[in-house]
Amino acid sequence: MVQVRVEIRLKKGVTDPEGDNVHKALGLLGFKGVQGVRSSKLFLIDLQTKDARAARKEVEDMCRRLLANPVIHEYAIAIEK
Amino acid sequence: MVQVRVEIRLKKGVTDPEGDNVHKALGLLGFKGVQGVRSSKLFLIDLQTKDARAARKEVEDMCRRLLANPVIHEYAIAIEK
Numbered sequence: 001m002v003q004v005r006v007e008i009r010l011k012k013g014v015t016d017p018e019g020d021n022v023h024k025a026l027g028l029l030g031f032k033g034v035q036g037v038r039s040s041k042l043f044l045i046d047l048q049t050k051d052a053r054a055a056r057k058e059v060e061d062m063c064r065r066l067l068a069n070p071v072i073h074e075y076a077i078a079i080e081k
Numbered sequence: 082m083v084q085v086r087v088e089i090r091l092k093k094g095v096t097d098p099e100g101d102n103v104h105k106a107l108g109l110l111g112f113k114g115v116q117g118v119r120s121s122k123l124f125l126i127d128l129q130t131k132d133a134r135a136a137r138k139e140v141e142d143m144c145r146r147l148l149a150n151p152v153i154h155e156y157a158i159a160i161e162k
Contacts, residue, residue: 001116007123019124022124022147022148025147026143026147029143029146029147031139031142031143033128033129033130033139034126034127034128034129035082035127035128035129036125036126036127037124037125037126037127038124038125039122039123039124039125040122040123040124040125041120041121041122041123042088042120042121042122042123043100043103043118043119043120043121044118044119044120044121045115045117045118046115046116046117046118047114047115047116048114048115048116049114058112058114061112062107062110062112065110066103066106066107066110067103
């Protein structure tokens, strides 16, 4: 089994309302040194294969077809084990 | 400036509806080898400090007070740069 870690980030320049609100809330809670917060999604996907290269290719396909929106997202794939 | 990466995961045993739905959707799209999907949140926080140890402590405090729900979440903090 291969475990793949997929990070789905907003592209630079895309507004991140969740990150902005967390930033604001941290300020209200008294955390004054926060300069910025960006939020992103992480998926851990267990694949029934032993071929790390095939796993990466398959997960790239998953990102294109389901997990990421190419207009606003970029993604990073890492093979965990 | 220190950039801190915070991963907010669901604890083991906590139902992950988003992960389960992604798993189901991947199956419907023809990805047959998926054994499981877990979803989690990631925050990149820029802090106005140069002290990595102080930054970690501050972000732990943020997790306890805002970012994570201790009933269902666990978190991992990593100093990026």
